[in-house]
Structures are given as structure tokens and as C-alpha cells.
Amino acid sequence: MPDLVRTGLSLERDLLEQFDKTIAKRGYNNRSEAIRDLIREHLISEEGDQNRVIAGTLTMVYDHHQPNLTERVVEIQHHAHAHVLAATHVHLDHHNCLEVVIMKGRSAELRTIADQILSLRGVKHGKLVITTTGKDLK
Ligand code: NI
Structure with a gap:
């Protein structure tokens, strides 16, 4: 038992x-x-090897009227510029934005960036999807 x-x-x-x-x-x-x-x-x-180099996409929905939120999201991405390959932003409606951030780097680093963004007040939903860089797969 x-x-x-x-x-x-x-x-x-x-x-x-x-x-x-x-x-x-x-x-x-x-x-x-x-x-x-x-x-x-x-x-x-x-779980998983924190040092493994991976590719990942962070998808998030947030309210851009939340004070300072847009600035914080941009600031975190600038700080992590070595890992952020691209970001796409669409305006879902008057309040809500959908953003996808494409990243590459060590697993632990991408998780840290994702956690910094997802823990911000005003981020309604988000998820980091981790995938392989393809190098280890045939
Ligand atoms: Ni927007």
C-alpha cells in the first residue's frame, strides 16, 4: 500500500x-x-538532461493591457537574445495577444526563459514545447 x-x-x-x-x-x-x-x-x-541542446517553442496568450507586461516580455527576450531565434505576435482581439517564441539552447536555459515569461502577471496561458534539434535523430 x-x-x-x-x-x-x-x-x-x-x-x-x-x-x-x-x-x-x-x-x-x-x-x-x-x-x-x-x-x-x-x-x-x-525530467531530462538539463545540458542537452534542444529546440523549443513557447506559446503564450496574454492581455497586453496588463501594466508593464508587454515591456517585460520583450525585455526577457532581449536578455535571452542568444537563445531566441524568432518571435511571432498576433492580436487575437482588443485585449488578447498570442505570441510564439522559437528558441534553441540548453534545456535548462530554455525552461528558465519560459518560466520567467509564464510567471508574469497577465499571462493567461502558456506552454513550452520541447523538441529535438534533429542532430541526434536519423
Ligand atoms: Ni497584440
Whole structure:
């Protein structure tokens, strides 16, 4: 029997209702197992050789009316100019921007850049997708 720990979390009612609906569709019988799977997925995505040179795309949606946010996003990318190959920005509507930043560098470095941006207030969603540079694949 694994050593189980009970924990609690606070979140918006709407968010929890949406979560319950989506996990029911995917066949989960209970919320705990769905959250355990999310945690495992997160842990796997954090694994790997931190020194391996990878390519990655950071996709994010943010509200450009959030004070200083656009400036901070640009500043972080300038600071990381050696790793940022390109960035594309589209205006989704009056408030929301979608930006994709294409990067290449050591795994740990790209994660740091992504975390700096994703943790900014006003960034609504974002994800770093890591892929190979292709050199190690035939
Ligand atoms: Ni925009």
C-alpha cells in the first residue's frame, strides 16, 4: 500500500466544474486520479538532461493591457537574445495577444526563459514545447 497523503486546494468553482466535466469525458471515476495523472505528466516533462541542446517553442496568450507586461516580455527576450531565434505576435482581439517564441539552447536555459515569461502577471496561458534539434535523430 503506497503512503498516501491527503491535501487540499482552493480554486474557482467554475474552474473545478469545467475540470470535472473534462475528466468525466475522459473516463476518470474520481478527481484524485485525474490530478495524480496531471502531476505525473508534469514530473515527466521536468525530467531530462538539463545540458542537452534542444529546440523549443513557447506559446503564450496574454492581455497586453496588463501594466508593464508587454515591456517585460520583450525585455526577457532581449536578455535571452542568444537563445531566441524568432518571435511571432498576433492580436487575437482588443485585449488578447498570442505570441510564439522559437528558441534553441540548453534545456535548462530554455525552461528558465519560459518560466520567467509564464510567471508574469497577465499571462493567461502558456506552454513550452520541447523538441529535438534533429542532430541526434536519423
Ligand atoms: Ni497584440
